[in-house]
Amino acid sequence: MSRKKGSLDLKQEVMDSGACANCGLCAGLCPYIKAAGERVALVHPCGLEEGNCYRLCPRTSTDWEQMDKRVFGRERVDHVLGNHREIVFARSLQMDAAEKGQYGGVVSALAAFLLEQGRVSGAVLAGGPAGEAPRAVVATNRDEVLACAGSRYSASPTLSAVHRAVKEGINSLAVVGRPCQVLALRKMQGLEDGPGYPPAVDKVEFVIGLFCFWSLETGIYDLLNRKAGGQRILKVDIPQDFLTITTASGSANIPVDEVRPLIRPACRLCFDPTSEFADVSVGSTEYDPRWNTLIVRSAKGKEIVDAARARGIIETRAYPEERLPLLYQAVRNKKLRVLQALESGQGAGYLQLTGQYREALQRERGMNQ
Numbered sequence: 459m460s461r462k463k464g465s466l467d468l469k470q471e472v473m474d475s476g477a478c479a480n481c482g483l484c485a486g487l488c489p490y491i492k493a494a495g496e497r498v499a500l501v502h503p504c505g506l507e508e509g510n511c512y513r514l515c516p517r518t519s520t521d522w523e524q525m526d527k528r529v530f531g532r533e534r535v536d537h538v539l540g541n542h543r544e545i546v547f548a549r550s551l552q553m554d555a556a557e558k559g560q561y562g563g564v565v566s567a568l569a570a571f572l573l574e575q576g577r578v579s580g581a582v583l584a585g586g587p588a589g590e591a592p593r594a595v596v597a598t599n600r601d602e603v604l605a606c607a608g609s610r611y612s613a614s615p616t617l618s619a620v621h622r623a624v625k626e627g628i629n630s631l632a633v634v635g636r637p638c639q640v641l642a643l644r645k646m647q648g649l650e651d652g653p654g655y656p657p658a659v660d661k662v663e664f665v666i667g668l669f670c671f672w673s674l675e676t677g678i679y680d681l682l683n684r685k686a687g688g689q690r691i692l693k694v695d696i697p698q699d700f701l702t703i704t705t706a707s708g709s710a711n712i713p714v715d716e717v718r719p720l721i722r723p724a725c726r727l728c729f730d731p732t733s734e735f736a737d738v739s740v741g742s743t744e745y746d747p748r749w750n751t752l753i754v755r756s757a758k759g760k761e762i763v764d765a766a767r768a769r770g771i772i773e774t775r776a777y778p779e780e781r782l783p784l785l786y787q788a789v790r791n792k793k794l795r796v797l798q799a800l801e802s803g804q805g806a807g808y809l810q811l812t813g814q815y816r817e818a819l820q821r822e823r824g825m826n827q
Contacts, residue, residue: 464509465490468518469500475726477517479638482594482615483646484511486622487656493615496591496676507519510649510656516641517724529644529735530756539753540734540791543760545646545782546774547743548752558607560695561562562750565634565666565740566607568762570600571771572632577762578663580628582635584616589682589691589703594619613673613722617642624658632664637730640667646733664758667733669741669751671792674717681720686708698744720734729796731789738763745781 465488472478478498485493488511490502502512512518526534530541538551539545545707549562552570559566568663569581585606594616617639623631624783633643651653682691682703689705696702701712729827733739737759741751752774767806 462510463518465500465511465675466508467615468512468515472517472806475498476534477727478801479516479636479642479724479728480613480615480658480722481516481635481639481642482618483489483514483620483642485615485618487511487514487622487754493558493618494546495611498615499583510646513592513649513766514642515646516638520641520645524649525641525644525735528648538786538793539724539732540730540755542753542755544752544763545777545785547746547752547777548763549749549773551773552685554604558609560609560750561742562772563607564750564752565668567736568666568740568766569597569632570603571602571769572664572762573598575765576598577773578630578632579628581632582616582619582623583700584614584634585688586610586782587691587731588694589686590679591676592616594622596623598624598628609668610657611674611693611694611696616625620662621656624661629661630662630663631658632666633662634666634668635733635736636668636670637733638670638728640665640733640736641730641822651669658774663772664762665733665736667736668723669732670728671731671788672721672728672739674720675722676687678717678720681716687806700712702731727796729793730801731811732789743781744754744784745778750777751777751785 480496480498482498485498488504489506490500492499527540534541548714550556550559550563550564550567550568553569555567571658572578573581581597581603582607582724583595583597584592586592589607591612592610592614595606596619596801597606617635620631620633643665647659652728686703686705689707691703691705694703700714701717703710704760732753737756739753739755743749744752754760767774775808
């Protein structure tokens with residue numbers, strides 16, 4: 459029988475080892491864990507032998523098979539992209555979301571739609587000026603959602619706002635997060651009632667996951683502002699081969715080789731680049747900047763996407779047949795790199811892949827050798 463684990467184990471195994479994903483969910487759950495800037499830390503010994511902070515961490519042991527069954531009610535068939543009902547190109551039909559959002563503006567459009575339809579009373583987002591460290595925002599109306607539009611490429615611990623929102627009386631939340639943050643939320647929702655049971659467990663109504671192959675260290679802000687020459691940065695984007703910053707004077711490209719040294723080491727062991735446990739997952743198409751890739755995963759995700767389409771909030775079109783293998787290839791390669799690293803002893807214990815999952819990925823590996 460494995461021993462109980464709590465905050466001191468979390469500190470040793472995750473925070474001190476550099477494996478922390480900076481999701482922020484443990485901050486606010488425990489008064490001894492704080493988020494400062496883009497770092498989460500245990501500031502004082504807790505004293506509890508066992509803690510929910512350890513259980514919900516996306517970098518502690520996670521049984522992928524059990525998570526699929528609990529979130530979606532079934533095992534997966536697709537071992538690369540995970541459970542899904544639909545994969546399409548999508549974009550907002552509302553000009554404000556399309557113009558302010560990243561690519562097709564689908565994330566902003568869906569978050570605002572959920573608020574306006576009364577499906578949720580708050581949305582947890584990453585906000586703040588482009589080119590600066592993002593902050594956690596709890597948006598309660600469309601304008602506040604649109605103020606957060608656009609991608610941030612750093613690991614902001616925005617989930618700390620989930621607990622804050624509930625304490626402030628917001629009882630139904632949509633959350634937009636990176637894959638590690640989505641996993642943390644789903645682990646929290648699986649906690650059993652008992653000591654330290656988080657009030658936020660049953661308050662997260664809808665999860666919008668982002669595609670994220672890696673996030674960047676805080677040094678990215680100095681680099682961006684140097685390249686901007688002191689001008690205010692309006693937008694940041696990372697196409698395949700370079701990072702683009704947009705200012706009032708135009709756009710400037712930074713070679714991706716200048717950015718790679720700033721990739722957070724913890725991201726190199728992330729097994730899920732497409733937010734596999736979200737209700738819907740949204741990313742770029744790496745093909746047409748006017749559209750997003752939209753993966754509809756859960757029954758609730760399908761319901762909301764269908765409603766948004768019916769009301770003219772978003773439009774979708776078939777995913778181009780020739781592009782779909784490229785999406786699979788990118789995700790497959792990422793998973794196989796992480797699987798190889800985990801099998802070599804890096805991040806041991808973080809990921810449980812048993813039975814059909816491991817066998818399926820081993821077959822994927824054989825097919826790609």
